[in-house]
Each structure stands twice: as C-alpha cells, then as structure tokens.
Amino acid sequence: MICLTVNNVAKEFGGLRAINDVSFKVEEREILGIMGANGAGKTTLFGLIAGHLRPTAGDIRFHGQSIVGLRPDQICRRGIARTFQIVKPFGGLTVLENLMTAAMFGVERIQQPERARQHCQTILAELDMTRLQDRPARTLTLSGQKKLELARAIATGCELLLLDEVMAGLTPTEVVEMVEIVRALHHARPLTILLIEHVMKAFMSLSGRVLVLHLGRTIACAPPNEIAADPQVHEIYFGESA
Amino acid sequence: MTPVAKEIVPWIVLSLAAATLPSIGGDYIVGVGMVLLMWLALTQSWAILSSMTGYVSIGHVVFYGLGSYVVVVSWQSLPLAVAIIAAGLVSALFALAVGMPVLRVRGPYFVILTFGLAELVKFAIIALEARMGIASRLIFGAPSIQFIYYAMLLLAAAATLMHIVVHRSRFGHALRSLRENEVAAESVGIPVARYKLYAYVLSAVIPGMVGGVMGLRSTYFEVTQAFDPTISLTIVVMAVIGGGDGVYGPLFGVVFLTVLSEVLWTRAPQLYMVILGLLLILFMLKCPEGLIGRYTTWAAAREGKQR
Numbered sequence: 001m002i003c004l005t006v007n008n009v010a011k012e013f014g015g016l017r018a019i020n021d022v023s024f025k026v027e028e029r030e031i032l033g034i035m036g037a038n039g040a041g042k043t044t045l046f047g048l049i050a051g052h053l054r055p056t057a058g059d060i061r062f063h064g065q066s067i068v069g070l071r072p073d074q075i076c077r078r079g080i081a082r083t084f085q086i087v088k089p090f091g092g093l094t095v096l097e098n099l100m101t102a103a104m105f106g107v108e109r110i111q112q113p114e115r116a117r118q119h120c121q122t123i124l125a126e127l128d129m130t131r132l133q134d135r136p137a138r139t140l141t142l143s144g145q146k147k148l149e150l151a152r153a154i155a156t157g158c159e160l161l162l163l164d165e166v167m168a169g170l171t172p173t174e175v176v177e178m179v180e181i182v183r184a185l186h187h188a189r190p191l192t193i194l195l196i197e198h199v200m201k202a203f204m205s206l207s208g209r210v211l212v213l214h215l216g217r218t219i220a221c222a223p224p225n226e227i228a229a230d231p232q233v234h235e236i237y238f239g240e241s242a
Numbered sequence: 243m244t245p246v247a248k249e250i251v252p253w254i255v256l257s258l259a260a261a262t263l264p265s266i267g268g269d270y271i272v273g274v275g276m277v278l279l280m281w282l283a284l285t286q287s288w289a290i291l292s293s294m295t296g297y298v299s300i301g302h303v304v305f306y307g308l309g310s311y312v313v314v315v316s317w318q319s320l321p322l323a324v325a326i327i328a329a330g331l332v333s334a335l336f337a338l339a340v341g342m343p344v345l346r347v348r349g350p351y352f353v354i355l356t357f358g359l360a361e362l363v364k365f366a367i368i369a370l371e372a373r374m375g376i377a378s379r380l381i382f383g384a385p386s387i388q389f390i391y392y393a394m395l396l397l398a399a400a401a402t403l404m405h406i407v408v409h410r411s412r413f414g415h416a417l418r419s420l421r422e423n424e425v426a427a428e429s430v431g432i433p434v435a436r437y438k439l440y441a442y443v444l445s446a447v448i449p450g451m452v453g454g455v456m457g458l459r460s461t462y463f464e465v466t467q468a469f470d471p472t473i474s475l476t477i478v479v480m481a482v483i484g485g486g487d488g489v490y491g492p493l494f495g496v497v498f499l500t501v502l503s504e505v506l507w508t509r510a511p512q513l514y515m516v517i518l519g520l521l522l523i524l525f526m527l528k529c530p531e532g533l534i535g536r537y538t539t540w541a542a543a544r545e546g547k548q549r
Contacts (some may be wrong), residue, residue: 106430
C-alpha cells in the first residue's frame with residue numbers, strides 16, 4: 001500500500017525555486033531517507049507535507065487523499081507528525097505534559113487527561129525517559145529535547161513520521177542510542193518514516209531507500225548502497241573527480 | 243470528590259464570607275469590597291486570555307467600556323438583568339468580530355494593538371455621542387451600593403469559576419501549549435487560531451457585564467471614564483503582582499493592590515501615587531515572578547531540602 005504520494009510538487013519563495021518538480025512515493029512501513037546539501041530543499045519538503053507551507057504547484061496525497069491546503073493541525077489529525085530541526089518544545093510545560101498535548105489533540109484525541117497521562121507514560125517508558133517526565137522541557141539537554149520531539153510526535157498517534165535531523169548535535173553514543181530508539185519505535189508500530197539526516201552512518205543504516213535532492217530537484221532515489229556508488233551523487237558531494 | 247470540585251471549595255467559602263460583608267460593614271467597607279470584587283472579576287477574566295495564551299492585552303477596558311455603554315444607553319428602557327446580559331453579549335460579539343485579525347499579531351505588536359483598539363472604540367463612541375448631541379448622560383434611580391456589591395460578587399465568582407474550569411480542561415492545556423510554542427502546538431493537532439479566538443471571547447464576556455454594572459455606580463456616564471486606559475493597566479499590574487499560572491495569582495494581586503491603595507489613599511493622599519509607583523518598581527526589581535510565583539519556588543525549595 002502506498003502511504004504518501006508526492007506529485008510534481010514545486011515551491012517558490014519570491015523568485016527562488018526551493019522545490020522544483022519533485023515526485024516520489026512512499027510505501028507503508030518504509031523508511032525513506034532524504035539527503036542533499038544545505039539549501040537542497042529538504043526541510044521545505046517537510047514543511048509542504050506537514051502543511052506549514054503550501055505548494056506552488058503539484059499534489060501531495062496521504063493514503064490516496066490530497067492534503068494540499070489543509071492546515072498543519074488538520075494534517076496532524078489525519079496521521080502525519082513531524083519533529084523540528086530547531087527543537088520546539090513547550091518549554092514551560094513538563095515532559096509528560098508535552099506528550100499529553102499531542103495525545104489529546106493528535107490522531108488519538110484522548111478526551112480524559114488521566115487516560116492521556118497513562119498513554120504518554122508508556123511512550124516515555126519506551127524511550128527510556130520516565131525519570132524525566134516531571135522536568136520542565138526547557139531544562140533538558142539537547143539530546144533530551146530531541147528525544148522529546150520524537151516522543152511528542154509519536155504521542156499524536158501518527159502513521160507517517162517526518163524526522164528532521166533528530167541526531168544533529170548529538171554525541172556518537174547518543175546517536176547510537178537514537179538509532180536504536182527509532183528502530184524500536186518503527187518495529188513496535190505500523191510506522192512509515194521520512195528521515196532527514198546528516199549523520200551518514202546512522203542515515204544509511206536506517207534508510208530502506210534514499211532520495212537525493214539537489215537544488216530543489218530529485219536526482220536519485222534508490223537503496224543506500226546504490227546511492228553510495230552513484231557518480232552523480234559523488235559529484236555533488238565531493239566535486240567532479242579528476 | 244473530583245479535582246475541580248476540590249479546587250472550588252475554598253472559593254465557595256470565600257464567597258459566602260464575602261456575602262455577609264454588607265450586613266456587618268458600613269458603606270465605606272462595602273465600597274472597598276465592591277472595588278476589590280470588580281478587580282477580581284476583571285483580572286480573572288483577563289488571565290483566561292493573557293496568562294493562559296501569553297497574548298498580553300493592555301486594552302481590556304474596551305469590553306468594560308462597551309458594557310457600560312450598553313447598560314447606560316438602555317437604562318430604564320430594558321430590565322436591568324437583561325441589559326447586563328446584553329452588555330456581556332455585546333462584548334463577546336465584539337471580541338468575536340475583531341479577534342481573528344487582532345490575534346494574527348503576536349508579542350509587542352499584539353499589546354500595542356489591544357491598546358489602540360480600546361482608544362479607537364472610545365473615540366468612535368465619543369463621535370457617535372457628539373453626533374447625537376449628547377455630552378454626558380445622567381442616570382436617575384441607580385441601584386444601591388449593596389446591590390452593586392452583590393452583582394460584583396456574583397461576577398467575580400463566575401470569572402473565578404470560569405478560570406478554574408478552563409485551567410483544568412483539555413482546552414486550557416491547549417492554550418498553555420500554544421503559549422509555549424504556537425508552531426509546535428499546531429503541528430500536534432491544536433486548531434491554534436480557533437482556540438485563541440475562543441479564549442479572547444471568553445475573556446471579554448464578564449468584563450462587559452462588570453462595566454455594565456459599574457456604569458450605574460455614579461450618577462452620570464462619561465465615555466472617557468468608561469474607557470479609561472488606567473483600568474486596563476491596573477488589571478495587568480494586579481495580575482503581574484499576583485503572578486503564577488493559576489487562579490490564586492489574580493486573587494493575591496487584587497487584594498494586595500486594592501488594600502495598599504486604600505491604605506495609602508487614606509493615610510497619605512499627597513504621596514499616594516508616588517509611593518505606589520515606587521513600590522511597583524521595587525516589586526518588578528525584587529520579585530518579578532509575582533507573589534504566587536515566589537511562593538511556589540520557595541515551597542519547591544523547601545520540599546527539596548526536606549528530602
């Protein structure tokens with residue numbers, strides 16, 4: 001089954017084409033990595049899917065239904081959640097309250113706070129964050145806040161998860177831990193993941209397929225080992241070979 | 243007992259105590275009590291918008307003024323209860339109409355906009371009155387101070403109850419989340435624009451009714467008095483002095499400032515504003531988190547020590 005279809009999508013900011021005629025499909029339960037240099041349009045693509053930006057042209061379909069023109073909160077309730085490259089925790093609220101917001105307003109829409117609390121506590125346990133549950137979110141370390149972004153997205157009850165550089169700025173040990181967490185979450189529930197990452201080892205080991213963006217265009221979409229051998233990708237990343 | 247019921251009990255006790263005041267105190271005490279309850283009703287309402295969402299309004303007098311105007315204009319042609327309810331409705335409808343555009347801007351821009359909006363409405367009504375050839379309206383047969391006291395008690399209780407219910411609800415949780423980060427709030431499914439509008443409308447209803455009742459307190463109605471910007475500012479000062487993120491902040495701020503101004507006003511009328519100004523500056527420098535905020539950190543530290 002196809003989870004997400006992106007069809008000839010373009011996004012212009014003034015005269016700048018940040019995304020230019022991009023098309024791809026994501027299967028259910030797949031992990032699709034998106035790579036590209038700074039300014040390639042990766043985060044813009046997430047903004048378009050999550051509804052923070054509206055495409056200039058093209059169509060985006062989730063389970064066959066177009067989601068173009070829906071607000072971010074409506075898209076979240078359909079089952080798409082994202083994390084932010086620059087973390088956006090609810091700083092003054094506790095870690096548990098951060099998750100409860102997602103559980104009460106996302107796909108699950110749990111009406112009773114007490115049930116939402118229990119639901120979120122199991123997610124925190126899954127991510128080994130139980131001891132942090134009563135800490136104000138702003139007092140967490142960067143790696144803690146990145147994990148919180150991930151936990152909060154999961155708490156919405158999403159089917160499609162957009163992970164925007166959840167490993168950037170983490171130490172090598174923390175990266176290993178984060179890879180394991182993502183893998184375990186993906187294993188435990190029917191989750192489809194789009195992944196933007198610059199930490200290559202983690203990225204290549206998680207992704208089933210990799211989509212390469214360059215200046216807003218798709219230049220390749222293949223399994224990681226083929227991408228690693230692609231001369232065009234080499235050229236973009238390392239310059240022309242002598 | 244449900245948590246909400248538990249939280250309401252002390253307030254019921256307080257309300258019952260306040261209800262006995264007119265039978266034991268003279269007109270002076272009842273007058274002070276009435277002013278205190280008025281500020282409590284206004285500040286609790288304000289907090290539903292500004293404490294919960296972080297959208298700080300320094301123009302809440304616009305609702306008070308509109309309510310006053312509705313009641314004064316319909317005085318002796320509508321039954322008073324109907325007029326007061328109409329005052330609340332008009333304020334709410336006004337908030338609904340202007341809310342969408344006003345709540346698009348954030349931070350200092352929102353603050354300035356609320357102030358400007360209140361001034362705009364004030365001068366629009368002055369122009370309207372001038373067009374009709376009315377400079378100020380006299381009010382004959384206004385209700386007694388005891389009546390106004392009880393009306394204020396009812397409104398203060400209603401505003402406090404509304405704040406408690408919103409604070410504990412799923413809706414309140416959403417408001418607090420969007421206060422912390424609006425983009426994150428909408429990406430976890432909160433219809434941010436709609437919820438902000440609801441908060442704005444809720445925070446307008448009771449100030450409209452308070453203004454309606456207070457419009458009958460003096461024997462004449464003057465637009466500049468009903469839309470006095472000092473009212474908006476006093477609400478903010480009381481809320482900030484009280485501090486915290488709940489229903490007790492407004493109570494402590496209101497009691498503190500009302501009692502203090504009363505004492506200063508009677509003991510040192512020449513220095514009243516000077517001393518009040520100095521105290522406020524001191525407060526902001528030494529205790530910016532407010533009385534309740536200070537108490538919470540103190541209690542948390544004490545609990546930490548005992549462990």
